[in-house]
Amino acid sequence: MRMVRPEPLTRDAFRPFGDVIGMEGSAHFTINQGFTERFNDLAFVDVGAEGGTANVSLFLGRPRPAPIEVKLMERHPLGSQAFVPLQDRPWLVLVAEDAHDFASYRAFACSGRQGVNYARNVWHHPLLALDAGSRFLIIDRKGPGNNLEEERFEDTPLYITHP
Numbered sequence: 461m462r463m464v465r466p467e468p469l470t471r472d473a474f475r476p477f478g479d480v481i482g483m484e485g486s487a488h489f490t491i492n493q494g495f496t497e498r499f500n501d502l503a504f505v506d507v508g509a510e511g512g513t514a515n516v517s518l519f520l521g522r523p524r525p526a527p528i529e530v531k532l533m534e535r536h537p538l539g540s541q542a543f544v545p546l547q548d549r550p551w552l553v554l555v556a557e558d559a560h561d562f563a564s565y566r567a568f569a570c571s572g573r574q575g576v577n578y579a580r581n582v583w584h585h586p587l588l589a590l591d592a593g594s595r596f597l598i599i600d601r602k603g604p605g606n607n608l609e610e611e612r613f614e615d616t617p618l619y620i621t622h623p
Contacts, residue, residue, distance in 0.1 A: 461619055462562050462616075462617070462618045462619065463527070463618075463619050463621060464554070464565050464566070464567045464618060464620050464621075465567065465620075465621050466552055466567040466568055466620065466621070466622075467566065467567065467569065468568070468569055469553065469568040469569060469570045469571070469574050469576070471485065473566075473568070474553075474555075474568060476557070477555040477566075477578060477579060477582045477584070478503070478540065478576060478577045478579040478582055479502065479503040479504060479542075479576065479577040479579075480574055480575070480576060480577075481502045481503050481542060481544055481574065481575035481576060481577055482502070482571075482573055482574040482575065483499050483573070484573070484574075486499045486502060487499070487500065487501075488500070502577075503542055503575075503577035504540065504577065504579070505540055505542065505577070506540040506579070506580050507538075507539040507540065507600065507601035507602075507603075508539075509537075509538040509539060509580075509601075509605070510538055510604055510605040511604055511605075512538055512539055512601040512603035512604075512605070512607070513602055513603055514599060514600075514601070514602075515598075515599070515600055515601060516598070516599055517597075517598040517600070518546075518595060518596065518597060518598070519543075519587055519595070519596040519598055520593065520594070520595055521551075521587045521588075521589030521594040521595075521596060522589060522592045522593070522594070523589055523590050523591060523592060524588065526621070526622050527619040527620060527621050527622070528588065528619060528620040528622075529617045529618075529619055530554060530585055530617055530618040530619065530620060531612060531613060531614045531617050532585075532586075532610055532611060532612045532613070533554075533556060533559040533583045533584065533610070534583070534584065534586060534608060534609065534610045534611075535559075535578075535581050535582055535583045535584065535608075536578070536580060536581070536600065536601065536607045536608060536609075537580065537581050537606070537607060537609060538580070538601055538603075538605050538606075538607040539580055539600060539601030539607055540577050540578060540579055540580055540600070540601075541578045541584075541598065541599075541600040541601075542575060542576070542577040542578075542597075542598065542599040542600065543575055543576055543577075543578075543587065543596050543597075543598055544575035544596060544597040544598075544599075545570070545572045545573075545574075545575060545594065545595070545596055546595040546596060547572055547594060547595055548571070548572035548573060549572040549589075549590065549591045549594050550569060550571055550572060550590055550591075551570050551572070551589050551590050551594060552567060552568065552569060552570065552588035552590065552620060552622075553567065553568040553570055553576055553584065553585075553588065554566070554567045554568075554584060554585035554588065554620060555568075555578070555583060555584045555585075556584075557583070558583070559583045559611035559613075560611065560613075562618055565618060567620050575596075575597075577599075583611070590622065
């Protein structure tokens with residue numbers, strides 16, 4: 461059985477796949493008469509290819525049975541895709557340099573205070589919530605063109621252990 465174990469989500473570890481969205485370690489400054497700290501430029505939102513525009517959505521996720529069986533990966537060739545949790549609940553991220561190379565897969569354990577922004581063309585698994593009713597804010601691309609590629613491998617799945 462092919463297993464991948466989650467590692468902690470850090471900016472350096474996730475850099476080849478996109479951005480970590482979070483306050484920890486981010487530059488910030490005070491606004492609103494001193495009552496608000498603004499954390500700016502946390503992710504590169506890349507949605508303009510072929511006339512695309514930004515789309516803001518909410519997702520409501522539920523957990524998959526453990527160990528999580530991975531039978532497909534997806535990527536978005538025309539834009540980035542950001543996932544920001546709206547609750548302080550841990551969740552998982554699975555990415556790969558190549559969907560067909562299981563050795564290139566990496567899983568990350570995310571805190572409920574960390575989001576991710578998958579860069580354009582990064583292979584990733586759909587949302588991996590660990591708790592029922594987990595809510596996420598999604599920022600991605602809408603518009604003309606095919607912005608979804610999927611690779612399925614149902615005969616040779618990969619498994620993720622829970623952290």
